[in-house]
Amino acid sequence: MAHTSSHKKIPVIIDTDPGVDDVLAILLALASPELDIRAIIITFGNTDIEAAYLNIFKLYQAILRQAQVDPETRKRFCNVSAERPIILVKGADGPLEGELHSAQYFHGRDGLSDITNMHPDLNVANVGADSWPQLILSDQSGVDVALDIIKSEPARSVTYIVLGPMTTLAHLHRKHGDVLRDRIGRILCMGGALDVPGNTNAVAEFNFFADPYAVRELLTPDPPTIGLPLDRFLLVPLDITTPHEIPFPFYQTYIDKNFLSTKRPSNPDEKLPITHFTSSFLERTREVMILFGKDAMELHDIVVVWCAINNPPEGERVVPDESALPALQTGWAAAPRKFQIERLGELTRGMLVVDRRQAEGAYDPGANRALIQADIEKHGFTYAGVLESAAIPAQVEIEQPPSDVLRPAGPGVPVVTTTPGPAALLELLSERVWGVTV
Secondary structure, three states: OOOOOOOOOEEEEEEEOOOHHHHHHHHHHHOOOOEEEEEEEEOOOOOOHHHHHHHHHHHHHHHHHHHHHOHHHHHHOOOOOOOOOEEEEEOOOOOOOOOOOOOHHHHOOOOOOOHHHHOHHHOOOOOOHHHOOOEEEOOOOHHHHHHHHHHHOOOOOEEEEEOOOOHHHHHHHHHHHHHHHHHEEEEEEEOOOOOOOOOOOOOOOHHHHHOHHHHHHHHOOOOOOOOOOHHHEEEEOHHHHOOOEEEHHHHHHHOOOOOOOOOOOOOHHHOOHHHHHHHHHHHHHHHHHHHOOOOEEEOHHHHHHHHHHHOOOOOOOOOOOOOOOOOOOOOOEEEEEOEEEOOOOOOOOOOEEEOOOOOOOOOOHHHHHHHHHHHHHHHOOOOOOOHHHHOOOOOOOOOOOOOOOOOOOOOOEEEEEEOOOHHHHHHHHHHHHHOOOO
16 A cells, blocks of 8 residues: 655645634644645635635734744744745635524624724725735635645645535535546544534534534435545544644643733734734633633644645555555554434434444443443443443334435544543644743
C-alpha cells in the first residue's frame, strides 16, 4: 500500500461555517506546515453565509496585525502568504431540503459571539481583493473551485475537511461524483452523535441537524445510488470530540492573563492581536458554557484539523478495497458503524439511528461484566437491581424485512474512536495558534 510521503505537504480544502470553534480550527490549519491549504469554502451553519464570510477577514486581520509587531507570527502561520494565496469562495447558503437552521444561539449573530458590536476594532473596513494579497477572492461556486483543485492535484492526494454542514460536498458529489470518488484522497467530517447526547436537540449534533439530507445522500444512500468512498472517509462525531476541550482557567494561565478578570470587553492594548481576537469571542462563549455547567470550550472542529494533520491520504491502493478502513497513524483508531439519519422527525431531526443488531460486544453482559461495570462507574450511571437489567439488554431475534432502511449496505461508516488525547491537542493548539509552550 502506497502512502503519501510524511514530509510532503497535504493539499487541503476546508469547507466551513466560521463560528467560534471553526475559527480556532482554521487558525490551527493556517499554522500547520503539514498542510497546503488550497481553498476555504464558506457555507451556512453557525450563522448566515455573509457573516461567516466576513469572519475569515477578521481572522486574517488579526494574524497580519500581529505579524507587524511579532516577526515569529509570519513564520508560525506558514499558510498565510501572498506568494501562495488561498482561494476564498462561498458554498451552499442553505440545506439540500427543508428549513434553514443556524446556531446563532451559541455563536452569536455574527458567528463570533457578537464581536461586531462588542469589539468594533476587529471589524474589517475593506474586503476588496486588492487589500488581501494572501487570499484569492473567487466569484466561482464552491463546487467549481473544489473540482478544479481535486482535478489539478495528483490523484488521491487532496484532503477535503468538512467543518460545517455537508451541503456543498453533496452538491459536488451530485455534479461530479465520479471524479470525486476516483480522485479524492481523504474526506474528514465533524458531525453526528452516535452514543452520546446531541448538542442541538436531545439526539442530534448541529452539522448533521442543519442538513440531514446531505448526510443521507453521501454516507448511507439507497441503492443503486453510490455515496462517498468510505475507504477514504472519516467521521469525527461528538463522541470523540467532546472530551477535547480548552478549559478557560487554562486559557487565562497560558494565553491571556486578563481573560477571567473583571475587565470586559478585551482590551487590545494589553495583549497581542491574535490573543485579543480569540479572547474577544471567547468572552461570551465562556458565559454560555458556564450556563451549560462547564468552564471550558469543546474543541470539536479542532480535532478534525488535527486528524488531517496527523493522517495524510494513503495515495493509490495497490488493490482497491472499498470495505477497508482508512489507515491511521499511531495514536489514532477508527471503527465501522452502521446508522441512518433521521431527516423529518419532529423531535429527532439529525439523529443517527444506530444499528446495534449483531454488533460485536453489543450484548452478552455476562462475558463483559467487568468492562460494563467500569463503564457504568466512568459515566456515573445509576441502576437498581442486578447488573444485567441496567447495562445492555439480552440479544433478541432479528426480524429483518426485505427493505430494512436501518441496515445500509456495506461495511459501515468509518468513525474515529481514538486520538492521541486531549492533552496532546491542547499542547499543539497552544503552540501553533498562540506561540505558547505548555
